[in-house]
Amino acid sequence: MKSQLEADMSGESELALARAESLSRHETLFSERASHIKQSAVRDVFELSLDPTLVSLAGGNPYLQSLPLAKLGEMANRLIVEEGMSALQYGSGQGTEELRAQICEVMAEEGITDAHPDNIVITTGSQSAQDVACKVFCNPGDTVLCEDPTYVGALNTFEAYQAKVEPIATDEHGLIPSALTERIAELRQAGANIKFLYTIPNFNNPSGITLAAERRQEIVDICAAENILVLEDNPYGMLRYSGEPIKPLRAGNPNHVIYMGSFSKILAPGLRIGWALVPEHLFRRFYLAAEAVSLCPATLNQMLISEYLKGHDWRGQIDEYRALYSARCEAMLEALDEHMPEGVQYTRPEGGFFIWVTLPEGIDTYSLLAKGIEAGVVFIPGAAFSPHDAPSHRLRLAFSAVPEEKIREGVRRLAPVLERAIAE
Numbered sequence: 001m002k003s004q005l006e007a008d009m010s011g012e013s014e015l016a017l018a019r020a021e022s023l024s025r026h027e028t029l030f031s032e033r034a035s036h037i038k039q040s041a042v043r044d045v046f047e048l049s050l051d052p053t054l055v056s057l058a059g060g061n062p063y064l065q066s067l068p069l070a071k072l073g074e075m076a077n078r079l080i081v082e083e084g085m086s087a088l089q090y091g092s093g094q095g096t097e098e099l100r101a102q103i104c105e106v107m108a109e110e111g112i113t114d115a116h117p118d119n120i121v122i123t124t125g126s127q128s129a130q131d132v133a134c135k136v137f138c139n140p141g142d143t144v145l146c147e148d149p150t151y152v153g154a155l156n157t158f159e160a161y162q163a164k165v166e167p168i169a170t171d172e173h174g175l176i177p178s179a180l181t182e183r184i185a186e187l188r189q190a191g192a193n194i195k196f197l198y199t200i201p202n203f204n205n206p207s208g209i210t211l212a213a214e215r216r217q218e219i220v221d222i223c224a225a226e227n228i229l230v231l232e233d234n235p236y237g238m239l240r241y242s243g244e245p246i247k248p249l250r251a252g253n254p255n256h257v258i259y260m261g262s263f264s265k266i267l268a269p270g271l272r273i274g275w276a277l278v279p280e281h282l283f284r285r286f287y288l289a290a291e292a293v294s295l296c297p298a299t300l301n302q303m304l305i306s307e308y309l310k311g312h313d314w315r316g317q318i319d320e321y322r323a324l325y326s327a328r329c330e331a332m333l334e335a336l337d338e339h340m341p342e343g344v345q346y347t348r349p350e351g352g353f354f355i356w357v358t359l360p361e362g363i364d365t366y367s368l369l370a371k372g373i374e375a376g377v378v379f380i381p382g383a384a385f386s387p388h389d390a391p392s393h394r395l396r397l398a399f400s401a402v403p404e405e406k407i408r409e410g411v412r413r414l415a416p417v418l419e420r421a422i423a424e
């Protein structure tokens, strides 16, 4: 006969087994969509950024040290103490009227002068504007076009909505219009239902490349003729530090372009405030979808940004950011010029956070990551910036968050890793 203890234990283990079985049955409840949601290939690499022995050229974090923190603190304090009844309350699903009007001023700096606050939806970062766009336009199996390479966060969103993502060829002047036309024809021939072209025209993440002025209207015209919307993502546009400013695709094209902006790079990403400027005839659906996601964007954060825009020289702050990133970009380019072995090419961005490095074909930069870490430097392999993580002989270096001396050290550490890979 079993002792009481043994009986209890076997009872417990049966219970534990039953519990485990019932939990594993939960997996059958996942939506089809959930299987398309993947961990960003970049996340593991970001965690390495915390290791002080490594130089991380991986994360494209803004450098916040130059922000007027005490002033922002006073503003936040005043808003809570004196205006807490509205600052801590639910607000409009579209965002506050005051901030939407100010966003029109921000966009005017880059040449969008006809925006109306009624056509703006404030979102939880521009990331969530991308999500809303997919919610509104994409059925599973629909096609979205993007630049090759493109932003990993957008790819993850498109794939989570089960869209087929089609990268379009780019060169040193950005998306190639003839490649766009050809690919649209091929895709249409194959029965694709193409919804939009997602583009990062200024200082692309990851490539740092800017779409040439003379290509911009042509690209909008190609898409308009094909009934394909343009989703213009421009979080870095104001961080130009050389060359002539170029107007966004949205300027002069109010009906075909959904424009997405963000305070993440010109103020602070932790506030999670971005926006979409949506053509009037598409606005209602877009706005209702955004409201269904979050009820309303964070009221306190919107009010804080309004205070900041009114009470601080925000243009001066952007100038400071620009000077800082420009110096870091220069430091990285100088170090690359000095240390990179033959056969390695890299972009020379006029703004933004990133440099895109190309190795000879056949080298998969994912396989170099561990060797880079051994050498004390972290980067993001190019595969992260193509749909389905297609192997890539390119890699992204970010200079935004690292002081110049460390940038130089990081590039010094990277050079022999690449040299060995080329020699093998």
Ligand code: PMP
Binding pocket: 060, 124, 125, 126, 127, 128, 151, 153, 200, 205, 233, 235, 261, 262, 263, 264, 269, 272, 273, 274
């Ligand atoms: N678009 C691009 C091209 C980005 O690089 C990023 C962030 N790195 C985002 C959108 C998301 O920005 P936000 O913080 O506004 O959600």
